[in-house]
Amino acid sequence: MTSQTHDKVVIVGGGPSGTAAAAELARHGLKSVIIDEAPKLGGVIYRGPLRQTDSLPHLDDNLKRAMTALQTRYQAHSDSIEVKTQTRVLGPEGSNQLLLSDNSGLSRQPYGHLILATGCHERSVPFPGWQLPGVMLLGGVQLQLKSGLVRPGQRMALVGTGPLLPLVACQLHKAGVDVVGVYEASPFAKLAKEAVALLNKPKLTLSGMSMMSYLKKHKIPFKYGWGIVSAQGKEQLNSIQVAPYDSQWRAQRDLAQQVDVDAIGVGYGFVARTQLAMLLGLDHHYSKVSGYVPVLDEWHQSQNHEAFVVGDSNGLLGADAAICEGQLAALRLAWQCGKITEAQLSARSTKVKNKLARIKKFRFGFDRFSDRQSGLLSLAQPETVVCRCEQVRREQLDEAIAQGVKDITSLKMRTRIGMGDCQGKTCSSYALDYLHQAGLTENIGVIKPRFPLDPIPFTLME
Template identity: 70%
Template sequence: MEKSNPVVIVGGGPSGTAAAALLGKYRIPSVIIDEAPKIGGVIYRGPLRKTATLPHLDDNLQRAMSALRRRYENYKSFIELKLQTRVLGPEGKQSLLLNEGGGLTTQKYDELILATGCHERSIPFPGWQLPGVMLLGGVQLQIKSGLVKPGTKMALVGTGPLLPLVACQLHKAGVNVIGVYEASAFNKLAKEAVALLNKPKLTLSGLSMMSYLKKHQIPFYYGYGVVNAQGDAHLERVTVAPYDQYWRADLSQAKSIEVDAIGVGYGFVARTQLAMLLGLEHTYTKVSGYIPVLSSEFESNQTKTYVVGDSTGLLGADAAICEGQIAALNIVKQRGILSATEAKKEQAKIARKHARIKRFRFGFDRFSERQSGLLELAQDDTVVCRCEQATKRQLEQAISEGVKDLTTLKMRTRIGMGDCQGKTCSSFALDLLHQAGHNKDTGVIKPRFPLDPIPFTFMEESLNEQV
């Protein structure tokens, strides 16, 4: 019988590592490809350098990081790691082109699991390009990966459970957190009490974080958000104001706060550029952007190609682990190691846990649902696309002149033509189209091959080898 290729997993975060470990349990080899120097993903990667203590990381997070490491260590004889390696896109049939070790290589596969995670949703407002204005995940990554303080005097603005978590981590790292501003009102959160009971430990952990902030006199404001940021060469102050139910700022009650950095967090978008390049079918969701259309076993419209974790929808690390395990079990079944009945029984247990997490998370999604007032923060001259310096005025003018989809908007304004391929600007542009009443056939800014630029030196080396 012909020997099968290892299962190829793109992404070494919670979902990718969980999938590899479960495959290893059944003696199925896998290859994890990840652009970072360590597995764990943004959430569980941990410091990139040794530190004597981790005062900025709570006990729950440290336990989860250790659990992921043990999951890998138990089955590492079946797992090949290709770290600091980037997937540039598909290369022929069932093969990926990699930027690996300073050169171009290919990786063949029979089964492919995409666990590419998500990226942060950018919300343009006056001053958002100033040094010191950071996205919330970037703030967290700095303090988690290297105990680097993003600033000395900071405020956090945005929505969702990441706000109190990052506030606690910053304070423990020695940053003066002068305020946390949650866009939604508290009574909206109270309405989700039943949903939050699906994960009582996480809910209690959240209450514990709020208690920590209160104990250390870090004010937490519900129904407040950012208006603008000001400074000359770098951030010097930020203006915040009360938000109404549509997140429109009441400028009559705006106040200016002196800071040297702020963390801005208005949600995340599924990272699906590679899935799109591979030709997987996608659908639009308001919370996560475009996500792949998947079976209950997380298999896409392409046989033996799976998508798991936050690139399927933003449910968090625990759900990502479940998804990686369910997809891996399907591969175990397809390879004939488990019967359909055995695999279904194992998958059902994991699926029940996944469903509880989903109900919990949907409660937060309803609480943090993005409101139209955010689109009003950007002024006419506010840059929306950093790569091409396209402004809000240019986008709105194009839409007023009849543009109804992202592809045409890209042709008119050049949004999405830069190196980031629209990851920063496309979500905001899509929201503008929806606000104008264009809710059907708006399309996507299609990713280009290669996903990352290929250095000329690589091409030169390749030509020399051919000669």
């Protein structure tokens, strides 16, 4: 195991927020090192293909421009930015250093200043058949299209809520997939009420309208107020049942329709990826939209003044907001390190904060539209597995709550939910929602991450 020492700012995550922070630091004479588990920078949204291609006809021009802008931002300051790709952060080790894992083994990364830009992961919603091959989360569908350059299926449907649904539907159709239907859980009337909020980002709103026009032109059904009921198949998905949802997103099963598909994309939201922040001891609070998020000041700095948290790892606001947050954290660090004056900090940050405020108004409109309703929890039947790692069924949660369990730790000890290798990334959000539905909202806690965050192969410990 090797140890490295330097005075660079350490940034965990090479997506929009991490890359923006590194570029802003470089503008003010501060060097940084970006650590990312993927083979290239960009994060899930802007990483792009992992192999050479002549064109990307299935991706829209706005996305391609944003991918190019991120690479340009990095290249303009590459002399001041060290990049460690295909490297995982396993957690903190000792004082002011992280334990890393890559193909060559384990190493330690000391830091004087730390920016966490770890992003988010998708929110899993259990329903009968959700474990079948062919049932994918929406972000995974996008990764196959954008990074793998493969079609996830031949005949697909999309279910869920939010702006990713029409975007991915257009991408799939342009890639040659037969998109047989898109099912948005919220009613259109709820979206119409957010017209004023959406005008805070008129270009994005027009882009969304363009996507809907594309779907209509190509006769791809888009149904508001509908969602998943179940998935069917033996060794592979071959059909799904969808149905209208009521105002609480309870499926009206008597009106269910069967749709023949070989794959589906499921997208009922995301959860901030905060396991590393928790291991570092940062305070967190619960958000219905994003899960547990760190407690931060206006500069995205934690009570542990060595750590900033930016991007989707402190709340789900999208790539444009993530860039602003990365810039704000970097500006604050530049001021703390004496690289800019307080007047320069104020002048530069005011513009960024104003832009971020507009983005938040836009995003909060979508959050209200896509507000997750409790009826979604009723999709899982008593025998449905809700924790894949430990094969915990929903009926086991019911039994534990009936016996007096009132918090997530007790639920974990009673049922083993969250004890698997994923450390609750897949199941903890469902478990928290389930406790809330049972009327348990006070001091229910969180499934705490364990060190190391990822298993360490024996070959790396030699």
